Amino acid sequence: MGTTQLESVPEPKYWHLKTVIGEALDSEFSVGEVLPNERELAARFGVARATLRQALEQLELEGRLQRRRGVGTTVAPPRVGVDVSTAQAQWPGAGDETWEPVDCALADPPPAVARLLELDRSAGRPVHTVRRLRVSHGQAVAAEQLYVPAATVPDLTAIDAPSGPARARSVLRELQRLTLDGQDRAVELGSARADDAKELDRLPGAPVLLVTTRYLAGGRTAAVSVATYRADTCRLTFGDAGDFGIAS
């Protein structure tokens, strides 16, 4: 989508090269195919290695190429649409099988999350931090941390394990007993944390899409979710998207 030209604007050399390589990908390469190495590509297109690298970085940002350690640069499959619409507000884990609870621990939330939860340094910490993975087409596409202050789930029993998937499910169950007033959601660019990167088969610091969700109950923020989506393979879809082309 990012390669058309409405009016002619002077473009840097690597940008033109990106377009040329993009067309070559369409016509000569198939998904998953490994590209020739940088030296060969630079020679073929008659450009400096630095220029070639810039063009390849563009194509990676646009999801056309994937660079993987030990494999090299491969032609990426089309991005997969992942629905993140908030059409009907519902608690995490309520009737969606897309997310798998993998862990739960008491942790001190990052400052930005603490602000959203309106926790001050003195009170309400640490919070239950549920770790979930979202799998789509057999691939982990997102890793989430769901922050639930103890005050939100006062009836959470201490009987079961203090951590692990079972604990995560208990916290989600307690959440679902509350009336959800609404939720809001924001998407922004971020960089993959080391632990998320590992789960998502990316390198630490790779560009990711961060989806932050606030769950509102009892007139306050009852929980905050921060989900890290693979930016290379995912397109986040909203609204009536479900049954249309963009979403699939």
Place this chain on the structure above:
Amino acid sequence: MGTTQLESVPEPKYWHLKTVIGEALDSEFSVGEVLPNERELAARFGVARATLRQALEQLELEGRLQRRRGVGTTVAPPRVGVDVSTAQAQWPGAGDETWEPVDCALADPPPAVARLLELDRSAGRPVHTVRRLRVSHGQAVAAEQLYVPAATVPDLTAIDAPSGPARARSVLRELQRLTLDGQDRAVELGSARADDAKELDRLPGAPVLLVTTRYLAGGRTAAVSVATYRADTCRLTFGDAGDFGIAS
């Protein structure tokens, strides 16, 4: 949001450095302040230039830093929430003053847009391509191309100018006469085209958030919008976001 640790995972050196610098930004620097040069920073933190650069790139992805030609690296202001929710389906330009029409031309849409518009190479081209800018807090935060096939606006008169803002408004007016059945929206990572980068005061190829919207009327895709949002300064908000913290 991307810097917390739920469980301890071995992290690359630059990642730890990123956290350390992030804390220094909070405590020692103010928004807009120019950072010392890389040599000084590398010396201060006792790391190699390459490691420092990786850390700075992370902080840039996370919107903590902005690198601008001729200015250097400055501390970025908090990202601004920009509402892109599709709560009520609406034609572009219908009762929103957030977008300013700047141009209109007949253009051949990029292949991905042509597919969404279900145009084949032979028919329905070129399409009216409306160029709009979204300004927030006095800054251009997004540049849009709205693709409207001639078949969607058959009554568009040829009387007024063939291009320019006036033409853009005519196309939008014609669109708004149609009944909008619905719309879907997708967000993905992209790289800034040269002309968008210029409008958005970014360098060509900078990471951006691409928001693609399909407008559905008469049982088909009547128009497609591709909006390029600044990823460094914008957080895209959805759902009930309007009146909550994430959105502002």
